[in-house]
Amino acid sequence: MAGSKTKDYYSTLGVKKTASADEIRKAFRKLARKYHPDVNPGDKKAEERFKEISEANDVLSDEKKRKIYDQVGFYSDNIDASAAEAYARGGAGHGGFQGFGGGAGQAQGVPFDFEGFDFSGFQGGGKNAARAEGFGSSFRDVFSGMFGGRGRQARGPQPGTDLEYQVEIDFWTAIRGGVTRLEIHRQEPCPACKGKAVTGGSMQCPECHGTGQVTQMGGRMKFSIQCPRCGGSGSVQNACPTCAGAGVVTRKEPLQFNIKPGTRDGQRIRLAGKGNAGTEGAPNGDLYLIIKVGAHKLFRRVGDDIHITVPVTAMEAALGSKIEVPTVDGVGAETGRATLRIPPGTQTGQKLRMREKGVASATREGLRGDQIVEVKIVVPQVQDERSKEILRELQRLNPQNPRAEMLAEV
Numbered sequence: 001m002a003g004s005k006t007k008d009y010y011s012t013l014g015v016k017k018t019a020s021a022d023e024i025r026k027a028f029r030k031l032a033r034k035y036h037p038d039v040n041p042g043d044k045k046a047e048e049r050f051k052e053i054s055e056a057n058d059v060l061s062d063e064k065k066r067k068i069y070d071q072v073g074f075y076s077d078n079i080d081a082s083a084a085e086a087y088a089r090g091g092a093g094h095g096g097f098q099g100f101g102g103g104a105g106q107a108q109g110v111p112f113d114f115e116g117f118d119f120s121g122f123q124g125g126g127k128n129a130a131r132a133e134g135f136g137s138s139f140r141d142v143f144s145g146m147f148g149g150r151g152r153q154a155r156g157p158q159p160g161t162d163l164e165y166q167v168e169i170d171f172w173t174a175i176r177g178g179v180t181r182l183e184i185h186r187q188e189p190c191p192a193c194k195g196k197a198v199t200g201g202s203m204q205c206p207e208c209h210g211t212g213q214v215t216q217m218g219g220r221m222k223f224s225i226q227c228p229r230c231g232g233s234g235s236v237q238n239a240c241p242t243c244a245g246a247g248v249v250t251r252k253e254p255l256q257f258n259i260k261p262g263t264r265d266g267q268r269i270r271l272a273g274k275g276n277a278g279t280e281g282a283p284n285g286d287l288y289l290i291i292k293v294g295a296h297k298l299f300r301r302v303g304d305d306i307h308i309t310v311p312v313t314a315m316e317a318a319l320g321s322k323i324e325v326p327t328v329d330g331v332g333a334e335t336g337r338a339t340l341r342i343p344p345g346t347q348t349g350q351k352l353r354m355r356e357k358g359v360a361s362a363t364r365e366g367l368r369g370d371q372i373v374e375v376k377i378v379v380p381q382v383q384d385e386r387s388k389e390i391l392r393e394l395q396r397l398n399p400q401n402p403r404a405e406m407l408a409e410v
């Protein structure tokens with residue numbers, strides 16, 4: 001039977017079955033240094049050996065894979081941990097395989113054969129092995145778990161994955177729009193193999209000799225499984241050396257795009273087809289840009305509204321006045337100005353709304369946010385006697401206690 005062998009990963013790495021993860025790692029490193037293709041250029045034997053120790057390390061250095069390997073006697077991505085557990089228990093003679101009819105069969109569409117399968121352990125001498133009753137349910141349970149997953153697929157067109165980048169833009173660019181540049185790293189179809197991941201003509205798979213199936217030993221059982229090397233297709237091709245068989249290469253790409261006026265912080269911009277390239281004609285992924293808008297020392301942006309704190313004298317607030325305040329209107333870094341009416345008796349902390357003096361909406365044409373002005377009253381710092389006298393006079397005329405209400409509460 002082609003490719004029929006049980007690989008002893010422990011002896012491949014020269015460690016005991018009880019070896020710790022650290023011992024396995026050290027053993028692999030030592031062997032890898034010795035057999036690495038870079039230190040043995042052109043040496044096919046070293047290359048083969050390097051592949052073997054890499055495979056052994058791949059399984060033994062992974063706690064979950066190692067457990068399955070220990071329980072079943074080989075490792076395949078198609079075997080899940082619970083199936084391996086069930087198999088290990090069944091194989092130990094707990095009768096998990098009763099009612100089996102013998103010969104080759106099919107469960108859940110996955111072929112396996114039972115050549116060399118020893119039933120005596122399950123049926124007390126094998127006298128019942130000839131009973132042609134088909135599979136018992138317990139048998140099927142074990143195998144459907146073991147081989148229920150989809151087998152490794154042969155390579156085919158793979159759609160590109162999406163990319164996501166955070167883009168920082170300044171306060172003004174977000175409001176007025178503009179052009180932003182950034183550099184992205186994205187996968188493009190490999191120029192050498194045109195995204196096919198392989199070069200040269202195909203040849204018969206050396207692992208399964210073109211059958212697409214290999215046999216693995218699992219304790220006393222022999223399984224036919226899909227050949228992991230060729231994915232069941234029976235033929236292999238050399239991996240493209242330029243892209244190491246990935247079909248894509250990563251390139252830096254300068255990107256320039258327009259920021260719409262009114263763009264908000266946290267906004268997501270989708271550039272269709274600008275993500276990683278698909279292989280063999282499969283579609284590209286998309287590029288998502290997450291906008292991060294910078295701050296401004298005067299203006300604070302809340303959605304399409306602009307918040308600003310404006311100082312007002314006690315007299316302006318008490319008597320009412322018309323003052324000039326900065327707005328986001330204007331050209332370049334220069335801000336615009338607009339007149340705001342302060343009503344008589346305005347208090348500190350009071351908020352006054354300036355309609356449609358905020359940011360023009362990026363999504364709803366013709367709409368504009370407001371500017372919210374928070375009044376901060378500045379008390380006059382009087383030095384001269386005349387001013388002090390006027391303030392004392394003012395106090396006599398307005399003998400109010402602003403704390404009266406507060407004091408009445410306690």
Ligand SMILES: [Zn+2]
Pocket residue numbers: 190191192193194195196197198240241242243244245246247248
């Ligand atoms: Zn390539």
Ligand SMILES: [Zn+2]
Pocket residue numbers: 205206207208209210211212213227228229230231232233234235
């Ligand atoms: Zn094969």
